[in-house]
Amino acid sequence: MGRPPLNRQPNHLLAHWMSRGDLSNNRLARLITQRGAEQGITGLGTDESRVRAWLKGAVPREPVPRLLVEVLSAETGMDLTYADVGLPGEAGPAGMRSPWTRTGAIAALSQIIRSELMLPDTRTGPDASDVHIGHELLGPLQEWALARPDEAGQPAPAGGRRIGMSDVEGIRQITSAFRDLDNRHGGVLSRSAVLAQTDTVLSLLRTCTYTEAVGRELFSAAADLGSVAGWMTFDAGRHAAAQRTFVSALHAAAAEGNDRRIGAHILQCMARQMSHLGHVDDALDLVALAQYGARRHLSPATTSMLAALEARFQAILGHTSDSEAAAGRALDAYERVQPGAEEPHMAFFDLPELRATLGMAHQIAAKHVDGAARVRHVRQSTELVLSALADRPEHRQRSKAFDHLGLARTYVAGGEIEGAVQETAQCLQMLGSVQSRRVSDRLGELHAEAEPYAGTHAGTELREQIRTVLTAAE
Structure with a gap:
C-alpha cells in the first residue's frame, strides 16, 4: 500500500486533480494498472482501497507515482509534476536552485500557484519557520544579477493561439486591479x-x-502579477x-523579460518579508542585491525606496548613523522623481510612503538611544508619520492602518501612552475592511x-x- 509520511496528512492536491479529471477511486486505479500494462509493468495490485x-x-x-502523474496529466490535459499531485519525487517542488530559463520559470511558478490554489483555508496559519534564510536564500539569488534572457520567442505548440501586446496590456490592467484590492482590503480576501x-x-x-518582443513584455507582466500574488500571500501570513x-516570479522576470526593474521590485518585497x-541581515542583503543587480535600470523612485528600506533595516540593527545616512540618500533620490514617469509597480511609492518609511526608521532608532537623541527621533517620527497619514490617498486603507499603528508605537517610544491608545483605536476600527496578518503581527509587537x-490605566487599556x-x- 506504500509507506506513510512521517507527518501523515490528507493529500488534498491528489483529490483536486482527481476531481478535475472526473476520476473515481476505482477508475484511477484501473487507468494506472492499464498504463502500467502498456509499459510492461505487471503485478501493481492497484485498487480502490489503495x-x-x-x-x-x-x-x-x-x-x-510516475504512472499516477502520467494518468492525471492525460485525464486533465495538464502537464503535472509529482509535487502538483502532492507526492515527493524527482519532479518535486522547485527549490532555490531552479534554472534561470524560460521553461524552468514557467514550470516553477505554475507548480507553486497550483499548489497554493488547492490548499484548504485551514492551512493558512503562519509557517515562518519554513522560509529559507542566510546563504540558503542569498546564494542562489546572486545568480539573478548575472542571469540573461532565455531563448527568443516561443515555438508554436499544436493549436496554440497567437497573442500580442493587447493581451499583455490586459494582464497589466488586471495586475493593477489586484494591487488596488490589496491596498484597500489587504491580501487575505483576494489571495x-x-x-x-x-x-x-x-x-x-x-x-x-x-x-x-511580445515575449519580453509578457514575461515581465507575468512576473509583476506573480509579485502581487506573492505579496498577498505574505500579507495573509503564508510566509514559505x-x-x-x-523567487519564481524573479525567475520569470529574468528568464525572457530580463526586466531588472521588476526584479528589483520583487527583491524589495522579499526584503520586507x-x-x-x-531576519534583518538578510533583508539588507536583498536590498543590496536589488541595488547592484538593477544598477543601470533603477528609476529615481526605486532608488529612493531601496535607500528608505535600508534606513529602516539599519535602524532595527541599532546602526542609527547608517540609518540616517541612508535616509538622506532616499530623500535626495526622491527629488529626482518625475510625476507620471515611473512604472506602474512603483505607483505605491509616493511621498507619503517615503515619509512613513523614514518615520518608522526614526521610531525604531528612538528605542536604541536615550535623552535628547531619543526625543529628537520621536519628534521626527511623529512629524513624518502624521504628514504621511494626512496625504495618503483614500484607497490606501492598509497603509493608513499601518500609519495609525506606527504613530501608536512612536507615542509608546516617547512615553505618551494616551496618544498610543487613541491611534491604536483608529487602527483597530479599520480592521473590518482591512484583513492583513502583517497588521496583526505589528499589533502584537505594540502589545x-x-x-x-502595564501598571498604568492607559497602558492597561x-x-x-x-x-x-x-x-x-x-
Whole structure:
C-alpha cells in the first residue's frame, strides 16, 4: 500500500486533480494498472482501497507515482509534476536552485500557484519557520544579477493561439486591479483570486505563441502579477509559500523579460518579508542585491525606496548613523522623481510612503538611544508619520492602518501612552475592511512594547484592546 509520511496528512492536491479529471477511486486505479500494462509493468495490485489510502496521505512506491502523474496529466490535459499531485519525487517542488530559463520559470511558478490554489483555508496559519534564510536564500539569488534572457520567442505548440501586446496590456490592467484590492482590503480576501488569475496567465505562457518582443513584455507582466500574488500571500501570513512565489516570479522576470526593474521590485518585497520575520541581515542583503543587480535600470523612485528600506533595516540593527545616512540618500533620490514617469509597480511609492518609511526608521532608532537623541527621533517620527497619514490617498486603507499603528508605537517610544491608545483605536476600527496578518503581527509587537506601562490605566487599556482583537482573530 506504500509507506506513510512521517507527518501523515490528507493529500488534498491528489483529490483536486482527481476531481478535475472526473476520476473515481476505482477508475484511477484501473487507468494506472492499464498504463502500467502498456509499459510492461505487471503485478501493481492497484485498487480502490489503495487510492483511498493515498488520499489519506500514504505514499505509493515507484513506479506507481510516475504512472499516477502520467494518468492525471492525460485525464486533465495538464502537464503535472509529482509535487502538483502532492507526492515527493524527482519532479518535486522547485527549490532555490531552479534554472534561470524560460521553461524552468514557467514550470516553477505554475507548480507553486497550483499548489497554493488547492490548499484548504485551514492551512493558512503562519509557517515562518519554513522560509529559507542566510546563504540558503542569498546564494542562489546572486545568480539573478548575472542571469540573461532565455531563448527568443516561443515555438508554436499544436493549436496554440497567437497573442500580442493587447493581451499583455490586459494582464497589466488586471495586475493593477489586484494591487488596488490589496491596498484597500489587504491580501487575505483576494489571495485566491490573484492566484487563479496568475495560473491563467501562466497557461498563456505555456500554450500560446508570441514574438520575441511580445515575449519580453509578457514575461515581465507575468512576473509583476506573480509579485502581487506573492505579496498577498505574505500579507495573509503564508510566509514559505510567499517566498517560493517571489523567487519564481524573479525567475520569470529574468528568464525572457530580463526586466531588472521588476526584479528589483520583487527583491524589495522579499526584503520586507525577511525584516518582518526578524531576519534583518538578510533583508539588507536583498536590498543590496536589488541595488547592484538593477544598477543601470533603477528609476529615481526605486532608488529612493531601496535607500528608505535600508534606513529602516539599519535602524532595527541599532546602526542609527547608517540609518540616517541612508535616509538622506532616499530623500535626495526622491527629488529626482518625475510625476507620471515611473512604472506602474512603483505607483505605491509616493511621498507619503517615503515619509512613513523614514518615520518608522526614526521610531525604531528612538528605542536604541536615550535623552535628547531619543526625543529628537520621536519628534521626527511623529512629524513624518502624521504628514504621511494626512496625504495618503483614500484607497490606501492598509497603509493608513499601518500609519495609525506606527504613530501608536512612536507615542509608546516617547512615553505618551494616551496618544498610543487613541491611534491604536483608529487602527483597530479599520480592521473590518482591512484583513492583513502583517497588521496583526505589528499589533502584537505594540502589545509587547507597551508592557512597561502595564501598571498604568492607559497602558492597561492599550494592551487590553489589542489583546481582545487578536484573541478574536485566532
